[in-house]
Amino acid sequence: MTITINGQQVAVPSDPRVSLLDLLREHLHLGGSKKGCNQGACGACTVLADGERILSCLALAVQYEGRSVVSIEGLSPDGSLHPLQHAFIEHDGYQCGYCTPGQICSAVGMAGEAKRGLPSAVTADLAADAVQLTHDELRERMSGNLCRCGAHNGIIAAIADTFGRPAVAEAAE
Amino acid sequence: MSIIDTVKQAATGMMVKLTPDAPPDPLIARKHGALGTSVPRIDGPRKVRGKAQFAAEVPAENMTYAALLYSTVARGRITALDTAATEAVPGVVFVMTHRNAPRLKPPALFQTDPRAAGASSLPVMQDAEIHWNGEPVAIVLAETQEQADHAKSLITVAYQAEPARLSFAEAATQSHQPPNVMGEPAMIQVGDAEAALAGAAFKVDLTFRTPRHSHAAIEPHAATVWWDGDQLVVHDTTQMLHQERWTLAGIFGIPEESIRILSPFVGGGFGGKGLWSHQILAVAASKLSGRPVRVALSREGVFRIAGGRTTTEQRVALGAKADGTLAALIHTGIVAMTEHNNCPEQFTFPARHLYAADAMLLEQRVAEMDMLANTFMRAPGESIGTFALETAMDELAEAMGIDPIELRRRLEPEKDPTSGHAFSSRNILEAYAKGAERFGWDKRSPVPRSRREGEWLVGMGVATATYPYYRMPGAAARVTLTRDGHARVAMASHEMGMGTATVQAQAGADRLGLPVENVTFEYGDTLLPAGTIAGGSSQTASIAAAVTAASAKLVADLLKRAGNDSPLAGLSADDVEARDGGLGHRDGGDRFESYASILGRAGLEEVSAEAEAPPPMEVMSYSMHSYGAQFCEARVNAVTGEVRVSRFLGSFDTGRILNPRNATSQFRGGIIMGLGLALMEETEFDERSGRVMNPSLAEYHVPVHLDVPEIDVIWTDIPDPHAPLGAHGIGEIGITGVGAAVANAIYSATGKRVRDLPITLDKLL
Known part of the structure; x- marks a missing residue:
């Protein structure tokens, strides 16, 4: 079971409580997605899932199995700026x-x-x-x-x- | 020639007259440097890539994650505390309560010592006593945040609740003057203001109420800490690096030098990012557990343990004579506070310096409550003090039948009304004139409720903005020049979005005569020379003064090293100036030698000098303040009472503008927080339980994109000859006056005066 994150295959976390945001920040050390409230109220954790914007703090990582997620780090992966x-x-x-x-x-x-x-x-x-x-x-x-x-x-x-x-x-x- | 140019010319002449002692900073007169240009933020590419690393993102081997449990009573004692179920949760590493916490000294309270950072002097988790609803009673460390959060929920706590002071009205009956307000007297009296008011031809006597506010920085408070033997490392988000280090050293009884605090990026501060209990608890728990700790407060946690702006009740009474000048100016009131902190919300400060009046009564009182320590939040005092004072001015102008800007013109003092000092630089009327012209103030009808567009009632309001100039003592800077013509300027200062590193690179470049791209500014680390706090809009001036001192030392050293073979031989530091990548005679002639040449002959790769800024004597001799005129157009829906701010303009007089692009952003930021103060922000405090009832960003409302119109910002750009770089700090003035400008615009639109914030739609129906 994997999620594609910024083009890389990433294993879905074993703890089903892990949010997509915490998967990015704590497991993958992709700190660009921010935790401002962890309640879906501030938008700081917004990432793109198959091109749609979602609040990654309100998304359980396991729900995104098989999906493609792009965070700020993946927006312009070759080092240039979007x-x-x-x-x-x-x-x-x-x-x-x-x-x-x-x-x-x-x-x-x-x-x-x-x-x-x-x-x-x-x-x-x-x-x-x-x-x-x-x-x-x-x-x-x-x-x-x-x-x-x-x-x-x-x-x-x-x-x-x-x-x-x-x-x-x-x-x- | 525009009015501004005229004033600039006059101000240039004043420099000579007003500064017999210290000449103005030579960089004020330099026209073609990096200062005054819109250099893009040096950290911009990192920020837009998400590569700026904040405190909660610092990795550590063997990390543990903290969860805090908060008390549910405001006053009382813990009578039972069961952590057995918590400790049995897989992944839990350590649980700390008052029973096993190490013995810690209470934090040294901010301002009790220049090095103190404590937001409260209450001991942290040292006994069973509870002092506010939300006080931490346990900290749980686990291998993951999920485990810690779940385990925390299994702790059971019983309390013996005790009577608590939770009603502001009741506490106000026991109010008293604090010993001082930010070092100033709590009360200032000139003549008999009450008698003068009673006999005045025109008068208003009004009561204003302002609620608690939260800084609501989007980055919640967080720290990643670990011990390496006796050495403590704290990655924090803080506005006071060295002060926090000194205070932590005192709490834990260890030498300052054994602590390193790093804070390269602060995700919004506004006065809130200081030393609260979470850093102390994390450091203690890390010590006992032997593991690194990441304590990232939940949004609720921020509301429970990191205080905000307190609530006030203010009276403003103004009495005017027939000629329109003031016979009496009264601004008094009470703020809620605790015994354990010292932020009395200096709401009378604007009235101390803005207006000429025959008699004055300015008094601040505090009422102690059992609540989380309140603290400094963007323009503490001035933000809400100007709401009251400037709304009252609008009401007085109306009572007198004159334009509110004309009233301010009549009340303009020749010298500071309370200190008697000359103003260092004050061009408030020019700011008004320029703002009024650009905003189209002449189109405002003096008759309220006279403009309607469909369902919308439209009005215009204006108010004065003001904030003091501060420069904090104790700052030291190090300037290092390398043979390849680059420089590093270093001080343990702070970047919370103001553009510190960018502006200081600009200033360093001009000071040393280098291109801006050759200068880097190092900050955010206690290994660097000690900085001052990022507070009181003081940091730019505080850094600049120290860099000036260090640069002078460096120049003297370079001259010595240049020796007799240099074209500079025989010149003293006073004879030379830094330009074009080296030093040259002030007369502009060809006696010049590049840094590369001086260092090359001396056989040095780099040379460095460190010096402390001289004490801020300028504020002893002059009344130094920033000013502005805030113009608002508000639309109020006649059916629903909703308010929309459709246009806003801030016209500022804050000395020289160092980076127009950054400055525009900072002014706008203050104004937008002012829109929140005016229309929506309130930390709701339940007077039955003492609990904050809206501890989330869903219920604590801050302005969102649709609330914010395009905000126009202009400035006089007249340098203050007594300030380093000719500049005043601009982080806080933007919020001042906004509450009143909005309230006055709403009155103009609807004919309704609202004197208690926020001005929500229910108050307009």
Whole structure:
């Protein structure tokens, strides 16, 4: 029984209580996924499971047997930076850096949701094939990722720059 | 020429007049260095890759994981404690309670000694007595966190509960002045303020209430600790490295030198990351078990054992004369505290320095309660003090029928109203003017509830921001110059997101005349020269002063080593300046020698100097504060009472801005925490049980992305000639004034004054 984590086959832990987050942090020493609350309230532990963003603190590792998980360490495995990571630096989308990996993974997952046309609470046209990532859409869709340093403006600017610039420019008019 | 340029020019002239003793930092006048540019954060690539290692991620061989059990009564004694079932759980390594804990001295309380870090002076797990609801009563170590958490749940504890002081109103009846408030008198009286108030032409007399707040840093408190024989290693997340080392040494009765504390990254601090009981318990349990310990507090644990901002009740009474100046300024109130800590939440400090008034009464009182020790949280006092004072100013302006900015203009003092000192640098009216223009303040209607867009009532509010300039004594820095033209600047200081290493590399580069990419700043380790705390927005100035001293020593040493064959021969340290990778005559002529050349001739690979900063005499001679004007546009739903902050602008006067990009982020961060203070944050304290009722990020609400509009930040950028680098710290001023700006905007929108925080929708219906 294995999970694919950042492209590597990893044995499912023998203790079924081990969360996906603790598997990453304590068993594999992949400390990039952060534990901010361990209650699904802050988003710092967000990783991608088969491309979808999930809260790894609320996921038992054994549930992910046979699935493919990407954490911040696997987002750009060859040592280069993902365009969104570049944009976070450019827009100062962080201060302490603790919520940052979760924000980045969450935004990557979020962009996929928008592309697939999944509506949010602020989407006007629920039937549209794709969602325009306006400033409000980005803020609503990223609200599950808390930041306490107050880097919100930089985070949203970085995400807009990477995934939604044309739409956001219109919304700002 | 803009108003700002005019003031800058005037300020340049003032430098000569106001500083007969110490000339301003020469870097203030240097225009083309690294300072003042938006150098990207040096640690940015690590942070976005998830490669910045925090305290709970430090590996150790043979690690054990800790779980803490917290008391469920506020006052009383443990009468029975059964850990047998816990000890039988597979994987459990050790269980510590007051019965087997080592004898420990109480922590030295913060501020009782410059080296003290204790958030509370209560002994940690030394007897059966309980002092607050949530006090740790047991620590369980196990091979895995899962085992420790489960095993902890099997401990049974019985308590003999005793009467506890849990009602703030009742405790307030026994309130008293503390001996001092941050070293200042608890009460300041000028004239007879009550009589002046009674006879004033216009007056307001108001009561404000503010709740407890939690720092809610996204990184919970955590430490990874181990003993190597008599040597203790603590990987912590802390804002006070050397202070924590000294305090731990006292608690455990060991030499300071036998302890090393490392804290390269702090996942948000805001005043909360100090020495609490978990580090002490982990160190003790590690000693007894002989195993490394990782203690990573659960989010609930943070609320149970790491205190936050306390609750206050404040009175602000303002009496104005017919000409619009103040006859009376009264700001008094009571805060909840414990006997075991000393954070009296200095909410009267803004009123001590902001406004001219004929008579003043400023008094702080404390009421002791049986609760977790409260502590410093971003702009302690100033954040909630400005909420009360600046809301009252808005109410006074309305009573007088004048614009609130015009009221501030009339009340601008010529010198510090309570100390009598000259201001080192104060351009608050310029900040107001610039902010008002950019925000479009002239479009605000003085009549409340006069703008409606569909369901939304729209209003604008303004308030003053202010925070003191502090520079902490006791800092030392080491500057090392290498033959290849690189430098390492080192001090055991802290990075919690402020950009410490980046800005100090910029400052070091300009100080030494090197390109910024050739300078690294080392921090976060007690093996480095002792740093000061990351608190009071003081760290940048404290480091800069020490680096200046060390650099001067280094230059003197280099001149000595340069010898008679150097173009610099015969020049004294006062004659030369660092530039272009070496030292040159101040006259700008061609007497210059590169560091590489000096070191090469001396046959040295590197040269190093260490020095302590001079004491912060500047604050003895001048009133040194930062200022700002906070502008808010709020929308209140006429049907539901929901509040949306749609626009916000902060216009700041904080000396020279060292890194515009980092500064923007820090100001915004303060403002956003201020939005939380205004609209949603409250640590709910059950006055029946003394228990915090919302110990989670699901129920302690902080601003999320959708709550945060694009925040505009501008500044005067006028250097303070008396501060190192001409700069003031900017970590805390951002939160000040925000509560009032929001409350005043809500009043403008709705006609409703809310004087108890947070301003939730139920208070607007």
